[in-house]
Amino acid sequence: MLAGGSGTRLRPITHTSAKQLVPVANKPVLFYGLEAIAAAGITELGLVVGDTQAEIEAAVGDGSEFGLQVTYLRQEAPLGLAHAVLIAREFLGEEDFVMYLGDNFIVGGITDLVERFARERPAAQIMLTRVADPTQFGVAELDAEGRVIGLEEKPERPKSDLALVGVYLFGPAIHAAVAELKPSRRGELEITDAIAGLIEAGLRVDSSVIRGYWKDTGNVTDMLEVNRLLLESVEPGVAGRVDAASELVGRVVVEPDAVVERSRVVGPVIIGRGARIRDSYVGPFTSIGAGCAVVDSEIEYSIVLPRASIAGVGRIESSLIGHDVEVTPAPNTPRAHRLVLGDHSKVQISS
Template sequence: MKALVLAGGKGTRLRPLTHTSAKQLVPIANKPVLQYGLEAIRDAGITSVGIVVGDTAHEVMEAVGDGSRLGLEVTYIPQEAPLGLAHCVLIAREFLGDDPFVMYLGDNFLVGGITGLVDSFLAADYDAQILLTRVAEPQYYGVAELGPDGEIVDLEEKPEHPRSDLAIVGVYTFSPAIHEAVRAIAPSARGELEITDAIGWLIRSGRRVHSHFVSGYWKDTGRLQDMLECNRIVLETIEPGIAGTVDGLSEITGRVIVEPGATVEGSVIRGPAVIGADTKIIDSYVGPYTSIGEGCVLEDTEVEYSIVLGGSAIRGISRLTCSLIGRYVEVTRATRAPNMHQLMVGDHSKVQVPA
């Protein structure tokens, strides 16, 4: 069995961060989202992986390499434009051959892995198996309607009046029959080849399309609040370890990782939290559910429930929370007249300041 991982797309909901960075490489607990998916694929016994890449191909290829570090053999498949999930299957035909495969959206975060999904698919005679989970607001997702034996009888993409609360998770398993389906469908109204249309074609053609339910936790990491929630989930499971340097004036409480080369001076860190390699925490407070990337500097600053990417510096900030700070960002206290905000903000940014 092979795997097809989708790592293209624009990541519009995480702009401006994704103007310069692949959304699949935004870190959760200092590890890229994409890596969690690749590890889940490997743990399910699949080693041959095709990764569909777009505008951020160089960055993805630099992060993953040939896959050997993760125990994988990786082939890169360029996509000229984000033309739909079914289009990814279409352009990956040569790589996939006639093997069954799992298709994994690289910005999905799934706790519990996909071994159960893969094993049940291989044990049955299905042409497609779709991973599902119950959600509170199904109108924002692709939604599946099931028959009495768990078979998929209908699919809807973000319906105004959903017929179920079963959202389609971004992990699928397919037999080679899907190749006929993606060739048979036409682009949707938004000009893309939709995987839901291809699966619908399989259903109408009498193929066996079945459901499988998420056994753990799942999030589509396309929004800030989703990233922070995933970060929280992972940090709750970490094993503490101090590989860096913590001075006698500092206080470390709870599950905290201080990576090699990091230094903590005169500061309080309350876990769960991760302090990246070669980062300096000086006279600061790092609160629960916070990940600080590599090579950062925090000085005279308070931060909690946030993600700070590598190379950034935050100085003199009294309270920073529920935030995602990109790479090589500088956040400092204004030194001019009181009650004044001085900003340099890129396109599609979101800024909250006191009135």
């Protein structure tokens, strides 16, 4: 499983947090992948990590919480998916393996895919999904039987609209293909080139087209969409305290030690452990992290990470708010805006 990468599309959040640990429905994206891997009957996991190793290792531990035995494999720089296979060579040995990108979210898991691979024994099996703009993805070309006959990485003129999803199954033949690779124009060892090497060697590469839901949670829009999907199926429950002056509508989860006072919460919503909602409105598809405070404010369709504070502001929507953030009103309407922003921030200012 890959949990490296710098998460540039989620900056500035990922300047201080691993992108795989940003939560949706108050649980890190990475954890959904770990659960899917364990559910497929896999027990040994090599977790490829980079600069955020300490943070990821603190969250995942030895993997026993997920029914896994985890070995951490350090990738010193993000040099491509095939490079991750290269550094995992000793760990993998001659075993078949699944490569799973830790920021992917797949409804339905991967159990059926793993069982099919074990039954049919191709050299590789990939997951595909139809996308509107295939120039942004690795793209597969299939024959009439659904076998892969060609692959291109972010092609200018795609031969299909079938993009590779971040889950791959390989037999040991992939190692020879990876060993032959040269860095691409991006300076990386591309897994698409390695799979193309299997095809050129006459080996069988199968595919499965996802019929359900898949997202690469690498940007804010997709994070919010996955959060929405997960909250759609949440079971309501109140373990914290909700006063008589508050109203909960629909599927609302209030976790232990959370307090809701003089507020209206319209689900689906999760209010995290120890959070405080006072004199506020929390609208649908919002996840409020542990220890947060929302006071005299309105928020909906948003993700608020632990210990953030929102006080005295108007309506907030479609937002991802980081750990320990403070959102407060400006003292006066400014004649000029004074900003302190992290690299790669995006700011919208009303005129």
